[in-house]
Structures are given as structure tokens and as C-alpha cells.
Amino acid sequence: MTWQRAAVLRVLGGCQDFVSAQELHALLEAAGRGVGLTTVYRALRALAATGRVDVVRDDAGERLYRRRVADGHRHYLMCRCCGRSQPVAAEVVEEWAERVGRDAGFAAVQHTVELTGICALCVPNADEGEPPCRSGPARHGEHRTHSN
Amino acid sequence: MTWQRAAVLRVLGGCQDFVSAQELHALLEAAGRGVGLTTVYRALRALAATGRVDVVRDDAGERLYRRRVADGHRHYLMCRCCGRSQPVAAEVVEEWAERVGRDAGFAAVQHTVELTGICALCVPNADEGEPPCRSGPARHGEHRTHSN
DNA sequence: GATGGACATGGAAGTCGTTTTCAATTAGCC
DNA sequence: GGCTAATTGAAAACGACTTCCATGTCCATC
Ligand SMILES: [Mn+2]
Ligand SMILES: [Mn+2]
Ligand SMILES: [Zn+2]
Ligand SMILES: [Zn+2]
Numbered sequence: 482m483t484w485q486r487a488a489v490l491r492v493l494g495g496c497q498d499f500v501s502a503q504e505l506h507a508l509l510e511a512a513g514r515g516v517g518l519t520t521v522y523r524a525l526r527a528l529a530a531t532g533r534v535d536v537v538r539d540d541a542g543e544r545l546y547r548r549r550v551a552d553g554h555r556h557y558l559m560c561r562c563c564g565r566s567q568p569v570a571a572e573v574v575e576e577w578a579e580r581v582g583r584d585a586g587f588a589a590v591q592h593t594v595e596l597t598g599i600c601a602l603c604v605p606n607a608d609e610g611e612p613p614c615r616s617g618p619a620r621h622g623e624h625r626t627h628s629n
Numbered sequence: 630m631t632w633q634r635a636a637v638l639r640v641l642g643g644c645q646d647f648v649s650a651q652e653l654h655a656l657l658e659a660a661g662r663g664v665g666l667t668t669v670y671r672a673l674r675a676l677a678a679t680g681r682v683d684v685v686r687d688d689a690g691e692r693l694y695r696r697r698v699a700d701g702h703r704h705y706l707m708c709r710c711c712g713r714s715q716p717v718a719a720e721v722v723e724e725w726a727e728r729v730g731r732d733a734g735f736a737a738v739q740h741t742v743e744l745t746g747i748c749a750l751c752v753p754n755a756d757e758g759e760p761p762c763r764s765g766p767a768r769h770g771e772h773r774t775h776s777n
Numbered sequence: 778g779a780t781g782g783a784c785a786t787g788g789a790a791g792t793c794g795t796t797t798t799c800a801a802t803t804a805g806c807c
Numbered sequence: 808g809g810c811t812a813a814t815t816g817a818a819a820a821c822g823a824c825t826t827c828c829a830t831g832t833c834c835a836t837c
Contacts, residue, residue, distance in 0.1 A: 587746030598735030
């Protein structure tokens with residue numbers, strides 16, 4: 482465990498919502514702790530492999546990461562407008578996935594379940610024209626530039 | 630509707646499983662009907678927008694397309710080894726998604742649900758080491774090169 | 778049959794998240 | 808301190824996908 486990986490995990494813990502690798506890299510730069518982008522990707526991949534972070538893909542296919550609060554597998558409901566996210570109870574889906582896979586004679590069944598919508602705070606703004614997930618007004622006003 | 634789009638739709642109908650845009654392009658070339666890769670992408674996007682094809686993303690983020698047999702929204706169970714896919718009943722998940730979104734005060738809730746596993750025909754081969762979805766032995770033996 | 782405009786095509790070039798490369802640095806151990 | 812294996816990170820490569828734009832095709836109108 483190097484100081485770079487520790488920094489990645491700490492900054493990730495400071496975000497309560499999903500962030501991209503590049504956003505995380507920018508946050509680390511802003512915090513003074515410059516960490517190479519390559520290292521950020523490597524750290525995130527390792528953290529995802531060990532289950533310490535959850536990963537989703539936005540509409541553009543970009544991977545977004547969020548620190549897993551408690552142990553165990555979770556699914557989330559995320560606002561397409563501001564990025565706010567919250568874990569949801571998904572036992573129903575877990576059982577459904579297992580049953581469907583077993584009935585079809587499949588082994589090692591895996592599932593991907595992602596919920597998105599427009600949160601109560603974003604509905605009035607009604608900016609939901611196109612924003613392919615988080616490219617629109619982000620964090621309730623602060624447009625996330627996402628330059629490169 | 631041009632002959633290019635018709636060809637895309639027809640070849641897509643000949644595949645009973647999910648195929649990528651590039652695979653479809655190669656199939657069209659092999660069938661003598663050369664269609665530009667750009668046109669294939671455009672046709673698939675249009676077909677997806679009008680609901681005539683379903684779209685999933687594999688582990689690598691690549692989009693895979695499959696002609697929708699009947700009207701209405703569907704979810705699929707796909708073999709990570711050979712690509713074989715079959716629609717599954719998902720009313721349970723539809724209701725769950727709607728309820729969870731409503732309870733959280735979200736509007737315009739959308740969901741992504743994808744099931745993958747190793748099908749009965751692929752289990753003996755047990756080639757499930759790493760193949761990040763269809764990059765391994767595909768179509769039961771015929772390695773899909775997927776060169777570029 | 779000619780004409781013009783709206784739309785589709787497709788090769789080439791660009792975009793962009795992510796991975797690979799590889800020389801330099803660092804962590805951990807004797 | 809010295810040694811070795813792992814980690815770092817800037818630069819380059821990768822690859823799916825999109826955008827550009829010159830050319831082609833359809834079709835209503837004259
Ligand atoms: Mn689950
Ligand atoms: Mn559904
Ligand atoms: Zn919101
Ligand atoms: Zn199979």
C-alpha cells in the first residue's frame with residue numbers, strides 16, 4: 482500500500498457519489514497530492530477487484546466509481562442530472578437473477594442492474610433534454626467541465 | 630429506407646444472438662453487400678432509437694445488438710463464453726425498478742438489467758478464465774477474431 | 778427529361794476513456 | 808546500508824465510436 486493508493490481511497494471516501502477516474506485525478510491534483518492518471522486507473526481497478534468500490538457505467542460507457550460503505554454487494558439509484566446516488570434494496574432482483582439463471586441451466590451467473598432517474602431536487606430545473614448522464618448541469622449548478 | 634439499412638436489418642435478423650457493429654459490418658462484407666462502417670453504426674443507432682433492436686454492453690463496454698422479435702421491452706440472459714442469448718421474463722424487475730424509483734422521489738426512472746453466465750453447452754469446456762465476454766472461444770469453437 | 782433540394786453514404790480524420798510500455802523510483806526485507 | 812521485486816507515471820498506443828465533408832441517391836416540381 483503506497484501513499485498514492487491511500488490518497489485515492491481517501492479522496493474517494495470524501496465523495497458520497499459516483500465519480501469518474503478523471504474526476505478523481507483532478508480532485509487529487511486540487512488536493513495537492515498529484516497522482517498519475519495511470520496510477521489512479523490502476524488503483525481503481527484493484528479496489529474494484531477486491532470489492533472496496535462499486536462500479537457503474539454511464540450512458541457514454543465511462544466507468545464511475547463509488548466507495549462501498551458496508552460490505553456486500555449493492556445497487557444504486559443515480560440522478561442523471563446531478564449525479565446524486567443512493568443505494569437501494571435489491572434482494573428481489575438478486576433472487577430473480579439467480580432463479581432465472583438456474584432455470585436456464587446457466588452457471589456462474591452475473592448480473593448488472595443500474596437505476597437512473599431525475600431526483601426531486603433536479604425535477605424543477607427540468608434540464609433533462611439530452612444530457613447523456615452527468616454531462617449536463619452537475620452537482621446542482623456546478624457544471625462539471627470534464628475538459629479532456 | 631435505403632438498401633443499406635434494409636441489408637443491416639436483414640443480416641441482423643439472421644443472427645439469433647447479439648452481435649457488435651463491427652461483426653455486423655464484417656458479415657455484410659462477407660455477404661457481398663458492402664456497407665460502410667459508418668452507415669452500419671448509423672443504422673444501428675436508428676434501429677435502437679425506434680426500438681427495433683435491443684442493445685447491451687459487454688464487459689469491455691462494446692455495444693452489442695440483437696433484433697427484437699416481438700414488440701415490447703425485453704431483457705436477456707447471455708453466455709459469456711459463446712454469446713448465445715435468450716430473452717427472460719423480467720416483470721418482477723420492472724415492478725421493482727418502478728417502485729424503488731417512486732419511493733425515492735425520482736422521475737423518469739430508467740433501468741439497465743443484464744444477465745450473463747456460462748451456458749450448459751459451454752460449462753464442460755470451462756474456458757471461463759478471463760474472456761471479457763466473447764473475446765474468448767465464441768460460437769462454440771469458432772474463435773471470433775474481432776481483429777481491429 | 779431536366780433541375781434542385783433534402784437526405785443518405787462512406788472514407789478519412791478526430792475524439793476520448795482506457796491500457797500498455799518502459800525507464801526511473803520506491804517499498805519492503807535481509 | 809544494500810538488494811530485489813513491485814510501483815509509479817509520462818508518453819504512446821489502443822479501439823470503439825463519432826464527426827467531417829465531398830459525393831451520391833431519391834423524388835417532387837417545372
Ligand atoms: Mn446484485
Ligand atoms: Mn426492463
Ligand atoms: Zn439530481
Ligand atoms: Zn455458451
